[in-house]
Amino acid sequence: xxxxxxxxxxxxxxxxxxxxxxxxxxxxxxxxxxxxxxxxxxxxxxxxxxxxxxxxxxxxxxxxxxxxxxxxxxxxxxxxxxxxxxxxxxxxxxxxxxxxxxxxxxxxxxxxxxxxxxxxxxxxxxxxxxxxxxxxxxxxxxxxxxxxxxxxxxxxxxxxxxxxxxxxxxxxxxxxxxxxxxxxxxxxxxxxxxxxxxxxxxxxxxxxxxxxxxxxxxxxxxxxxxxxxxxxxxxxxxxxxxxxxxxxxxxxxxxxxxxxxxxxxxxxxxxxxxxxxxxxxxxxxxxxxxxxxxxxx
Numbered sequence: 001x002x003x004x005x006x007x008x009x010x011x012x013x014x015x016x017x018x019x020x021x022x023x024x025x026x027x028x029x030x031x032x033x034x035x036x037x038x039x040x041x042x043x044x045x046x047x048x049x050x051x052x053x054x055x056x057x058x059x060x061x062x063x064x065x066x067x068x069x070x071x072x073x074x075x076x077x078x079x080x081x082x083x084x085x086x087x088x089x090x091x092x093x094x095x096x097x098x099x100x101x102x103x104x105x106x107x108x109x110x111x112x113x114x115x116x117x118x119x120x121x122x123x124x125x126x127x128x129x130x131x132x133x134x135x136x137x138x139x140x141x142x143x144x145x146x147x148x149x150x151x152x153x154x155x156x157x158x159x160x161x162x163x164x165x166x167x168x169x170x171x172x173x174x175x176x177x178x179x180x181x182x183x184x185x186x187x188x189x190x191x192x193x194x195x196x197x198x199x200x201x202x203x204x205x206x207x208x209x210x211x212x213x214x215x216x217x218x219x220x221x222x223x224x225x226x227x228x229x230x231x232x233x234x235x236x237x238x239x240x241x242x243x244x245x246x247x248x249x250x251x252x253x254x255x256x257x258x259x260x261x262x263x264x265x266x267x268x269x270x271x272x273x274x275x276x277x278x279x280x281x282x283x284x285x286x287x288x289x290x291x292x293x294x295x296x297x
Contacts, residue, residue, distance in 0.1 A: 009245025013254040016239030021261030023231025024093075024102035025269060026223040031098040034223075035214025038094035039207035043200050044224065046090055049232035050196030056237055057189040068186050068194065077182055078191065082198025085175040091203060092168035100161035101272050103263040104146060107282050108165030110259055112172040114139045114288070119173065135288035142284025145277050156278075188240045196232075256286050 003011075030036040054065050068074050096105035114136045121128040128136070148156055182191045214220070242251050259282065266272035274282075 005245045009242045009251070010254065012238045012242035013246065013251040014257055016235045016237075016242065017255045017258040018261040019230050019235035019238070021102075021106065021258040022265050023227045023235065024097060024106050024262045025265045026227050026231060027094055028097050028102040028266065028270060030214070030220060030223050030227075031094065034217075034220045036220070036224075037207075037213045038091060038098055039203055040209045040213050041094050041224075041227070042087065042091045043204045043207065043209045045200075045228050045232055046086060046196040047200035047204070048228035049236070050193045050198075050200060052229065052233035053189045053193030053196065053236065056233070057187055057193060061187055061189065063187055063190060065190055065193070068182075068190060074182060074185065077179070078194055079198055081175075081179045081182065081191070082195040083202045085171070085178050085199075086192075086195040087199030087202045089168065089171040089175040090199065092164055092171050096161055096164040096168050099164060100157045101266060101270070103259065103266050103272065103274065103282070104157060104161065104278075105165050105168065106259045106262040107146060107285050108143060108162070109168045109172050110285050111139055111143060111166070111169040112176060115169055115173040116177060119177075138284045138288045142281040142286075142288075145281030145284065148277075189237060192236060259286060 027041060030041060031038065057063050058065050068078060093105055093109060096108065117132050118128065118136060121132070146156070179191055179195070239251065239255070242254075263272075263274055263282065267274060
C-alpha cells in the first residue's frame with residue numbers, strides 16, 4: 001500500500017505539530033513535578049536538538065554544514081537568530097509553563113501571528129484592515145478568558161505566567177520573522193540546527209548546566225529524551241519536510257494541532273483541568289489564527 005505525496009505531507013505536518021505539543025506537557029512534568037529548571041531544560045534541549053538537526057542535514061541532505069559560516073552577513077544574522085530568537089523563545093516558553101501549565105503557555109504563545117500582523121501594520125504605516133482588527137480583538141479576548149477564567153476581577157493564572165507567556169509570544173514573533181533572509185539562502189535544518197547550538201551555548205554561559213537539578217528517575221529521563229529528540233529535532237524535521245509535499249500555508253494551518261495536543265495530553269497525563277471559559281478562550285485564539293493563515297497575502 002502506497003501513500004500519496006499529499007497524504008504523506010499532511011501526516012508529517014500533523015506528527016510534527018503533535019510532537020511539539022506533547023513536548024510542552026513533558027516539560028511541565030519536569031519543571032513542576034521533578035524540580036528541573038527552565039535554564040537547564042533550555043540548554044539541554046537546544047544543544048541536543050541542534051546537534052541532531054545538523055547531523056540530519058549533513059547525512060540526509062548531503063550538505064556542508066559549515067558553509068554558512070563562510071558568509072559574513074549570514075554568520076551575523078545566524079548569531080542574532082540563535083541568541084535573540086532561539087534562546088529567548090525556548091527559555092520564555094519554559095518559564096511560562098513553570099508558572100502555569102503547558103496548554104496555557106502554548107496558547108498564549110499562539111498570539112504570535114497577531115503580533116506579527118500588528119507589527120507589519122506599524123512598519124508599513126498602514127492601518128490594519130477591519131478583519132485584522134477583529135482577529136486581534138478575538139485573540140486578546142481569548143487571552144483574557146484564559147487568564148481570568150471569565151471573571152475580569154481576578155486572575156486564573158499568576159501574573160508571572162501571563163507576563164512570561166506574552167513575552168514568549170513576542171519572542172516567537174521575532175523567531176518567525178528574523179530568519180527569513182537566512183531561510184531563503186540556506187537549508188532550514190542547517191539554519192535551525194546552528195541557531196539551536198548557538199542558543200544552547202548562549203544560555204549555558206549564563207546558567208551553566210553543570211549538574212542535573214531536581215529528581216532524575218526513569219520517567220524524568222524518558223521525558224527529557226522525548227523533549228530533545230522527538231519533541232524538538234524530529235518534530236521540526238517532520239514539519240519542515242511536510243512542505244515538500246503540501247503548501248507551507250497548509251502546514252501552518254495543521255500546526256493548530258499543537259495547542260490542541262497540548263490540551264489533550266495535559267488532561268490525560270497531568271490531570272490539568274480545562275473548563276468552559278478556558279476552552280472558549282483557547283478557541284478564540286486558535287480560530288482567528290487559522291483565518292489569518294488562510295489569507296493568501
